[in-house]
Amino acid sequence: xxxxxxxxxxxxxxxxxxxxxxxxxxxxxxxxxxxxxxxxxxxxxxxxxxxxxxxxxxxxxxxxxxxxxxxxxxxxxxxxxxxxxxxxxxxxxxxxxxxxxxxxxxxxxxxxxxxxxxxxxxxxxxxxxxxxxxxxxxxxxxxxxxxxxxxxxxxxxxxxxxxxxxxxxxxxxxxxxxxxxxxxxxxxxxxxxxxxxxxxxxxxxxxxxxxxxxxxxxxxxxxxxxxxxxxxxxxxxxxxxxxxxxxxxxxxxxxxxxxxxxxxxxxxxxxxxxxxxxxxxxxxxxxxxxxxxxxxxxxxxxxxxxxxxxxxxxxxxxxxxx
Amino acid sequence: xxxxxxxxxxxxxxxxxxxxxxxxxxxxxxxxxxxxxxxxxxxxxxxxxxxxxxxxxxxxxxxxxxxxxxxxxxxxxxxxxxxxxxxxxxxxxxxxxxxxxxxxxxxxxxxxxxxxxxxxxxxxxxxxxxxxxxxxxxxxxxxxxxxxxxxxxxxxxxxxxxxxxxxxxxxxxxxxxxxxxxxxxxxxxxxxxxxxxxxxxxxxxxxxxxxxxxxxxxxxxxxxxxxxxxxxxxxxxxxxxxxxxxxxxxxxxxxxxx
Numbered sequence: 001x002x003x004x005x006x007x008x009x010x011x012x013x014x015x016x017x018x019x020x021x022x023x024x025x026x027x028x029x030x031x032x033x034x035x036x037x038x039x040x041x042x043x044x045x046x047x048x049x050x051x052x053x054x055x056x057x058x059x060x061x062x063x064x065x066x067x068x069x070x071x072x073x074x075x076x077x078x079x080x081x082x083x084x085x086x087x088x089x090x091x092x093x094x095x096x097x098x099x100x101x102x103x104x105x106x107x108x109x110x111x112x113x114x115x116x117x118x119x120x121x122x123x124x125x126x127x128x129x130x131x132x133x134x135x136x137x138x139x140x141x142x143x144x145x146x147x148x149x150x151x152x153x154x155x156x157x158x159x160x161x162x163x164x165x166x167x168x169x170x171x172x173x174x175x176x177x178x179x180x181x182x183x184x185x186x187x188x189x190x191x192x193x194x195x196x197x198x199x200x201x202x203x204x205x206x207x208x209x210x211x212x213x214x215x216x217x218x219x220x221x222x223x224x225x226x227x228x229x230x231x232x233x234x235x236x237x238x239x240x241x242x243x244x245x246x247x248x249x250x251x252x253x254x255x256x257x258x259x260x261x262x263x264x265x266x267x268x269x270x271x272x273x274x275x276x277x278x279x280x281x282x283x284x285x286x287x288x289x290x291x292x293x294x295x296x297x298x299x300x301x302x303x304x305x306x307x308x309x310x311x312x313x314x315x316x317x318x319x320x321x322x
Numbered sequence: 323x324x325x326x327x328x329x330x331x332x333x334x335x336x337x338x339x340x341x342x343x344x345x346x347x348x349x350x351x352x353x354x355x356x357x358x359x360x361x362x363x364x365x366x367x368x369x370x371x372x373x374x375x376x377x378x379x380x381x382x383x384x385x386x387x388x389x390x391x392x393x394x395x396x397x398x399x400x401x402x403x404x405x406x407x408x409x410x411x412x413x414x415x416x417x418x419x420x421x422x423x424x425x426x427x428x429x430x431x432x433x434x435x436x437x438x439x440x441x442x443x444x445x446x447x448x449x450x451x452x453x454x455x456x457x458x459x460x461x462x463x464x465x466x467x468x469x470x471x472x473x474x475x476x477x478x479x480x481x482x483x484x485x486x487x488x489x490x491x492x493x494x495x496x497x498x499x500x501x502x503x504x505x506x507x508x509x510x511x512x513x514x515x516x517x518x519x520x521x522x523x524x525x526x527x528x529x530x531x532x533x534x535x536x537x538x539x540x541x542x543x544x545x546x547x548x549x550x551x552x553x554x555x556x557x558x559x560x561x562x563x564x565x566x567x568x569x570x571x572x573x574x575x576x577x578x579x580x
Contacts, residue, residue, distance in 0.1 A: 004416075007415065007417050007571065007575050011417065011572045012572060015565060015568040015569060015572065018564045018565035018568060019565055021557070021561040022527065022558065022561045022562050025554055025557045025558035026558055028550075028554040028557075028558075029534045029551065029555060029558055030505075030508070030534075032550050033551065064503065067506065067510065068506065068509070070513070071513065074513065
């Protein structure tokens with residue numbers, strides 16, 4: 001029996017029309033439901049119940065919940081949200097389903113601890129998550145490292161941070177740099193030196209592009225925060241010597257107070273202001289800086305990592321001026 | 323609907339009943355009455371929740387299993403018994419055969435769902451002593467379940483039009499599972515970049531979006547379902563079923579039955 005050309009033609013046209021209709025209506029359904037999916041996910045907020053319901057396929061279920069946590073964080077972060085209410089529950093379920101899912105502890109803590117808009121601003125939850133991870137994975141050096149990181153940056157508890165780094169350095173496969181971090185910490189090194197070491201270790205031990213960019217941005221900010229006061233000090237030294245402020249950095253070079261025109265980590269020269277203060281030219285490209293911020297500058301809602309190449313960490317070296 | 327499609331649909335319904343498909347109602351009745359009695363004794367204040375959750379979930383799962391296992395045999399069984407040749411030698415077009423089969427099985431599932439729904443409401447009445455206004459949302463959940471059956475039936479029919487019953491059931495069941503996570507899939511697609519983004523987006527639109535049809539959780543908690551969602555879900559399920567049935571017609575039209 002030969003196929004009917006008429007039927008084939010009509011069915012083909014209908015097929016395309018229905019497909020277009022499906023795409024349109026699906027978008028309408030999505031718009032109507034909004035974030036209903038995640039709220040529904042957490043109708044069952046008990047990790048134990050989810051574990052039972054997964055019928056033993058906990059690994060796959062954990063992967064799905066972890067992806068949901070990432071999606072949730074991404075959506076909130078993108079919207080510049082101040083609250084991340086569902087994040088702890090999603091991470092709790094994920095790590096209960098698969099206690100060996102290190103990525104969920106490490107990135108999860110990274111999502112939870114920084115203050116909004118960079119994170120959820122819940123360092124206690126981040127700490128609890130990492131501690132839960134350590135209980136389930138006591139031989140994992142990265143978790144102790146993250147524990148120390150949180151104690152240092154979020155709680156400023158240097159004793160506990162030092163203890164965590166020390167423990168991390170003794171575990172198998174620990175990055176050699178962690179031992180240096182632990183030792184430096186024990187010597188009560190300066191805050192910026194310590195912070196630089198931590199961000200350098202983070203940069204060297206992660207494979208994730210965004211975390212690398214974040215580490216570079218922090219290292220650059222540390223550099224600017226160190227250089228700007230130093231430059232301002234030299235400007236004041238020039239003033240004391242000549243009785244007036246320099247009009248440009250060239251005058252400082254001529255006076256032997258600088259070897260060359262100082263450049264910020266993005267490669268742009270710093271700007272010398274008429275009142276003797278020093279500013280960066282494009283603060284948008286230097287998130288996290290606390291010094292050298294131009295007057296009346298409003299930072300964007302989200303840090304800009306666009307111009308940071310994680311494969312070429314330019315502008316993070318420790319000795320920027322001489 | 324023309325008379326030939328109606329006849330094929332009626333025959334499909336009759337055959338399903340003769341195949342003792344409705345026997346699942348006995349299992350369902352036992353499950354519901356057992357749950358209503360047992361949870362009343364061993365738990366605190368969740369009898370109503372259990373009846374709604376368990377009842378609607380059972381209706382959905384029983385129906386999907388019936389849709390898949392009957393749906394995959396709709397074409398192959400007719401070929402195996404050689405009744406298809408008798409039918410097609412009469413003035414019955416191939417597309418009418420496919421469409422008739424779809425309506426026959428959909429009708430069976432609707433009848434099955436209505437009977438089970440009566441069971442759920444009876445159990446609800448037993449545990450709560452009375453029905454409340456918010457229970458009407460259960461009807462919406464039941465309606466969405468029927469829409470889900472239409473989609474699954476159309477998919478089972480699509481696979482049965484070109485594949486063996488075993489493979490068809492595997493394909494249909496896999497799509498049902500993937501469809502239940504369709505929103506996650508679209509989430510992954512949105513987050514992906516480059517070629518992966520386009521491939522994942524295409525896949526996300528091609529698989530059935532069954533997660534939006536599942537409102538059992540909110541309904542069990544007495545939440546109402548937005549009118550727009552009912553409208554869009556209806557349009558979506560009908561269009562998707564039509565899409566899959568069209569695919570089945572196209573394949574079956576060109577299939578060599580010698």
